[in-house]
Amino acid sequence: MPTGVQNRQIVLKSYPAGMPTGANFAMIESPVPEPGDHEVLTRALWLSLDPYMRGRMSDRKSYAPSVPLEDVMVARTVSRVVLSRDSRFVPGDIVVAPGGWQDYAALPAASLRKLDPALAPVSTALGVLGMPGMTAYVGLLDIGRPRASDTVVVSAASGAVGSVVGQIARLKGCRVVGVAGGAAKCRYVVDELGFDTCVDHRAAGLGDALALACPNGIDVYFENVDGIVQQAVWPLLNDFARVPVCGLIAQYNDAEPRPGPSLASVLTKRLTVRGFIVSDYGDRWDEFFRDMSAWVSEGRIKYREDVVEGLEHAPEAFIGLLQGRNFGKLLVRVARE
């Protein structure tokens, strides 16, 4: 480590009320940390920005602890090992790490997973071959349980999770209908990803458009958003439909949780509405990774990355994500590989 190098860190200054703003974050500089025994000093190359981070910027109870004020924002990164005090890693290794919004982190070796850069671009370890891809895989297959010729509706269809959900559903023989914001995303979902059709939730008449797109009703609704999309989907659900609840980005900035769909619909249609969090499915990792690696290398699953240059732009990129301004998996390039 050259002397004089500082560690740039983005810390949480305040819990936002509603949509976060730049003022909720601050960039500070600190000394580069020293790794202890069985720790590794890592340098972030790619930083993953994901909607779940909004939940950490809150004192509202959720499934994971809040980020304390003045702490570095949490994130997964793809990082390079700079210095290792553990026999499993050597400088130059590329790893997936809980690196946070910062240049350098000293991390327990046990928290790192080594990547093989020959296998796939390493950034995919934050997307299609990482947490978002696995979220799509277990949520669709384990909870959605699609059968061939089912109609599967996917919200946030061009996003990191939704894009994979829809493509897996196509591989399983389903009719796949995306819901995305804007004509460009809808075109991409159909033309590039091979969904059967896609409905623009920003256009007027969402309910009618979705009904037209789903002439046989909806058997699986992969819920990423809540809000008007959920409301348009609900009347179209078939008896015995499954609703994996993966994300609710439309309500993440609300002060109070919104009421949900009526239990009367759950009863009369015998719906299964089930929340899940990918970290509960560690035992499915090997199967996911084997399947998804094959699908990606065969070109059967495609992905798109939306790359923002520079750690200092992470806050505005994250705010854009909550507003649907990203197009594909949102990544910050923190340093060149």
Place this chain on the structure above:
Amino acid sequence: MPTGVQNRQIVLKSYPAGMPTGANFAMIESPVPEPGDHEVLTRALWLSLDPYMRGRMSDRKSYAPSVPLEDVMVARTVSRVVLSRDSRFVPGDIVVAPGGWQDYAALPAASLRKLDPALAPVSTALGVLGMPGMTAYVGLLDIGRPRASDTVVVSAASGAVGSVVGQIARLKGCRVVGVAGGAAKCRYVVDELGFDTCVDHRAAGLGDALALACPNGIDVYFENVDGIVQQAVWPLLNDFARVPVCGLIAQYNDAEPRPGPSLASVLTKRLTVRGFIVSDYGDRWDEFFRDMSAWVSEGRIKYREDVVEGLEHAPEAFIGLLQGRNFGKLLVRVARE
């Protein structure tokens, strides 16, 4: 059939707005019907009154068709065969039948199930050994999936379904907390049925009382009622809790379905909220009947019947059911066995 015998029938005169009244029903007299080929003329002995019937008195779409105006109200009955035009039945046989709110019905033989009066009182075929018992069995075991030492909360705990749910959960080693209306029902649930405790939803402080009764949170909530009980339960649900949605009696008289609990709770707690209807579980009948017959004959599952005398009292008894005035499985004795 002696000449001059008429068939008393209770027909639906109008769809109620809100709580039904006597004016929604009328008793008429018609000729006793003639059974056709492979039909059986049956005489009702016991008529089952159940909350689901409120859903049939509505043009609101549900899982089953509405009762048309001027038609006889639907119901299961325990009936005696009077005349048979099918080789499987002879006069005197006791059967479970879709007999409706009337003295006589001519029914397809295939719709009847013969009872053995030596096995158990025949009225139990409408309760613990019939649809309500089976509802409890599949809802708790297949959807609730209780594990030993789970806390199971049962609403409408003294009712035909809830009483069986709680007793099965006790057999499976769970801590069982009932919710019922009034001190007498609560005492019965604990003293007679062996629930660990019971909370009175008519008393003040339901949320606090339930929290005290569930020091380890709630792993299974068997939903029969919705309303204030659901609202008190929800904050106490543990991660990965299961909510079989069986009935929603508190909202059956509403003009519009009520909003449900937030999808945010479903996501962050990874809840499984699942509606079910017993008629979808025909393939579980044999197992249910074997288990429940044994439990009842061994005295491990108890039941209580609330018997109303005379078909003419069915409407007011049904209205009382919607108000929680019954105490145990509500039956109308239409004729002596």
